[in-house]
Amino acid sequence: MKKYIKYLIVVVLMIATGGCKKDLDLQNKSAYTYDTYFTSDAAINQAVIASYATLLHSGLWAREWYYIFDLLGYDAKNAQPLQGDLLALAQYNFAPNQPQLEAMWSSLYRMVMRSNVVINRAQAWAPANATEQTNQKQYIAEAKFLRAYAYFNLVNLYGRVPLRKEYIPLPTAEEINLPRAAVADVWAFIEQDLKEAQVDLPISHATASLGRATRGAAVALLGKSYLYEKKWGDAVTELSKLTQAPYTYALAPEYNNLFDDPNQNNTTLNTETIFQVMNQAWTDWGIGNQYAPFGGQETWGGKASHSARAQEYGFNDWNNVFITTTAVKAFTYTNPQTNATYVDPRAAYTFYGDAASGGQTQYCQQCASGPVAFPYASAGYKYLKYEYYNKVASFGGPQSGINGQVIRYADVLLMLAEAYIQQGNTGAQPLALINQVRSRPSVNAPLYISLGSQPQAMAILMRERQLELTGEQSRYFDLIRWGIAKQTINSQRQIEDGTQPFQDKNVLLPIPLSEKNANPNVGKDIGSDWN
Numbered sequence: 001m002k003k004y005i006k007y008l009i010v011v012v013l014m015i016a017t018g019g020c021k022k023d024l025d026l027q028n029k030s031a032y033t034y035d036t037y038f039t040s041d042a043a044i045n046q047a048v049i050a051s052y053a054t055l056l057h058s059g060l061w062a063r064e065w066y067y068i069f070d071l072l073g074y075d076a077k078n079a080q081p082l083q084g085d086l087l088a089l090a091q092y093n094f095a096p097n098q099p100q101l102e103a104m105w106s107s108l109y110r111m112v113m114r115s116n117v118v119i120n121r122a123q124a125w126a127p128a129n130a131t132e133q134t135n136q137k138q139y140i141a142e143a144k145f146l147r148a149y150a151y152f153n154l155v156n157l158y159g160r161v162p163l164r165k166e167y168i169p170l171p172t173a174e175e176i177n178l179p180r181a182a183v184a185d186v187w188a189f190i191e192q193d194l195k196e197a198q199v200d201l202p203i204s205h206a207t208a209s210l211g212r213a214t215r216g217a218a219v220a221l222l223g224k225s226y227l228y229e230k231k232w233g234d235a236v237t238e239l240s241k242l243t244q245a246p247y248t249y250a251l252a253p254e255y256n257n258l259f260d261d262p263n264q265n266n267t268t269l270n271t272e273t274i275f276q277v278m279n280q281a282w283t284d285w286g287i288g289n290q291y292a293p294f295g296g297q298e299t300w301g302g303k304a305s306h307s308a309r310a311q312e313y314g315f316n317d318w319n320n321v322f323i324t325t326t327a328v329k330a331f332t333y334t335n336p337q338t339n340a341t342y343v344d345p346r347a348a349y350t351f352y353g354d355a356a357s358g359g360q361t362q363y364c365q366q367c368a369s370g371p372v373a374f375p376y377a378s379a380g381y382k383y384l385k386y387e388y389y390n391k392v393a394s395f396g397g398p399q400s401g402i403n404g405q406v407i408r409y410a411d412v413l414l415m416l417a418e419a420y421i422q423q424g425n426t427g428a429q430p431l432a433l434i435n436q437v438r439s440r441p442s443v444n445a446p447l448y449i450s451l452g453s454q455p456q457a458m459a460i461l462m463r464e465r466q467l468e469l470t471g472e473q474s475r476y477f478d479l480i481r482w483g484i485a486k487q488t489i490n491s492q493r494q495i496e497d498g499t500q501p502f503q504d505k506n507v508l509l510p511i512p513l514s515e516k517n518a519n520p521n522v523g524k525d526i527g528s529d530w531n
Contacts, residue, residue: 034169038121041132047121048139051114051146052211056293056305059104061277061404063293063308066473067321068100073476074489076313076321076383077496086320092501096510096529104157105512109164111150116167118143137200145201145213145221148193149406152225155186156477157509159531162522163189179521187229194222203246210265211278211403216247220274220407227415228481235419242274242412249274249409253441255349258408259385261401274412277404279306293398307386308398315352315382316394323351323381323471326492330466331358336448345443350470352382352389363389385471410437410468418461426450426457434464480507505530 037043056062070076071090078090088094094101122140127133154161163181201215223238242249252272257263263270293308311317328351335342343358352374353359359381362371372393374382386402388395417433420426431451438445451457465478479485485507490500508531516523 034121038117039125041127041135044118044122044125044136044139047114047118048142051111051118051143054107054111054114054146055277056279057103057107057110059100059102059107061307063312063398064100064103065404066307066309066471067312068104069473069476070321070471073473073479074324074492075327075471075473075475077324079319079322081318082320090321091499092503092506094510095513096516097513098510101509102512102514105154105515108150108154112147112164113167115143115147115150116164119147120167138202141197141200141218142213144193144197145218148190148197148218148221148225151186151190151193152221152228155183155190156228156480158511159183159508160525161186162519165189177519177521180525187225190225191222194218194225198222207265207267210267211276213275216242216249217275217407219247220412223412224407224415227419228477230422232419232422236416236423239412239416239419242409243416249412251410251413251437251440255346255440255442256390258405259349259402260388260390261403264403272409273403273405274407274409276406276408277307279401279403306398307400307402307404309386310388310395310400310402311398313383314387314389314395315379316389317396319382321383323383324492325381325496327351327466327470328353328357328359328381330463330470333463335446337446342446344445344467346445346467346470348384349442350383350385352376352379352384357381360384364391364393366391367393383471405472410440411474413437414461414465414468418458418465421451421454421457421461424454426452426454430457430461434461437464437468 038047054060058064059068067076067086068089071078071086072092076090078087082090085094085099088098089100119140122136122143125136127136151161151163160180160183162178163186164178168175197213197218198215201213201218203215205212205214219238219241223235223242226232226235226238241247248271250271252258252270254263254269257266257270258272264273264276293306312320328347331344331347331350333342333344334340343356345358347353347358348360351357351359352363353361354376355361359374359376361374361376363374364370364372386400388400388402413433413436417430420430420433431448434451435447438447448460451460462478462482466475469475476485479488486502486504489502493499493501505528510530511522511526516526
């Protein structure tokens with residue numbers, strides 16, 4: 001017995017004094033780390049999908065994105081049900097702590113962070129075969145496209161922003177608190193990402209992978225970047241690529257196939273989409289009616305992949321906004337061939353209204369009870385685009401499966417026409433591009449015979465973009481980059497509601513208060529508590 005006691009004392013002393021050299025810490029072999037998880041094709045692909053998922057995070061395409069830019073661009077105005085912080089957007093009465101803008105900033109940088117993780121881990125991964133080597137290149141290219149998309153929005157909306165070029169697992173305080181980079185440096189980084197992404201992105205994807213970035217998406221975003229930077233010649237060179245082989249983009253014959261769920265993913269009926277945010281109604285997943293657009297995309301939202309727009313804009317649903325009278329009136333203009341007053345056929349695909357406005361006057365065309373007259377006298381002008389009212393009298397829930405159009409071929413054709421016009425070319429090339437958009441079979445608007453002088457051509461181009469892209473969150477960006485946002489919005493608002501809310505500071509959004517408080521290098525670089 002004494003022998004065992006003596007042995008036990010020795011063991012205890014060895015442990016207490018470190019005399020036992022064996023490491024008693026046990027490793028949990030089922031636990032993963034940053035270094036051990038991303039070591040397979042499947043794991044890297046999961047990281048890529050998680051990067052795409054941020055498109056549906058708070059502040060982006062599931063909900064806030066359409067409110068922010070339809071209201072700020074005055075494509076939409078508030079109806080009575082719209083209250084609280086969203087009403088502040090409609091009235092241009094927001095501050096650096098505006099929740100939707102803070103969420104947008106955070107989600108765009110989350111997209112950057114996740115894309116940086118993909119690039120870092122994919123580069124460290126050792127593919128096992130040729131197929132995995134191809135996938136490795138594609139995953140990195142997709143991440144660079146998404147990173148460029150995030151920075152494209154950040155630089156346009158906020159100007160100088162921190163430029164986070166890589167993921168650092170254990171960053172120093174200096175690496176965390178990056179200062180704001182020069183606008184030119186952000187644009188250069190966007191261009192580099194998109195040029196490199198083009199090399200390894202596929203021309204198209206199989207049906208199961210629709211929604212992932214293609215080479216055409218990278219070309220389109222690079223061309224759009226050049227246009228926004230006023231690099232007109234580069235924009236022409238880049239955007240022209242999409243009009244020829246190997247690309248096969250064409251205008252969808254039926255305009256509404258872009259904004260209705262049955263045909264939006266039919267690559268025969270819809271040859272126009274270049275990049276879109278994919279949505280799928282919750283009922284399609286078989287898991288009921290959830291409310292993921294309200295911030296639960298990766299928590300209580302489960303497989304959330306849908307938009308609340310149909311419910312929130314719907315006149316028989318939450319009825320939160322009108323399409324502005326200004327936007328409606330833009331569809332009535334002088335016929336370019338007869339000089340008579342003309343109502344553009346795209347009105348009937350864009351909004352519900354009265355016959356004189358050209359808006360759709362019936363809804364529920366596919367309902368069992370038959371078409372119903374739209375109650376214009378009491379409802380006013382309401383959005384048809386992205387709505388389900390052709391099929392149901394009331395949508396009934398915020399789980400729309402209609403995809404969000406980010407870049408489509410009509411947009412590319414009009415950007416290309418603009419790049420020509422901005423260089424002083426108002427001849428056959430931009431004329432043909434604008435007329436191509438107008439001659440879509442379901443639209444068939446009268447063609448322009450000529451565009452006239454450069455100012456006249458730009459006026460035509462500006463109106464064409466407004467009509468074609470109403471309610472697609474393009475108007476705000478266009479007005480800002482053309483330098484006419486203040487005069488345009490204030491003059492329109494003065495007529496409609498007697499206000500002139502756009503101030504000089506509104507050419508950029510305020511740097512979010514949360515970023516100012518978290519990053520001292522950004523905080524000390526903000527002027528007038530705005531930007």
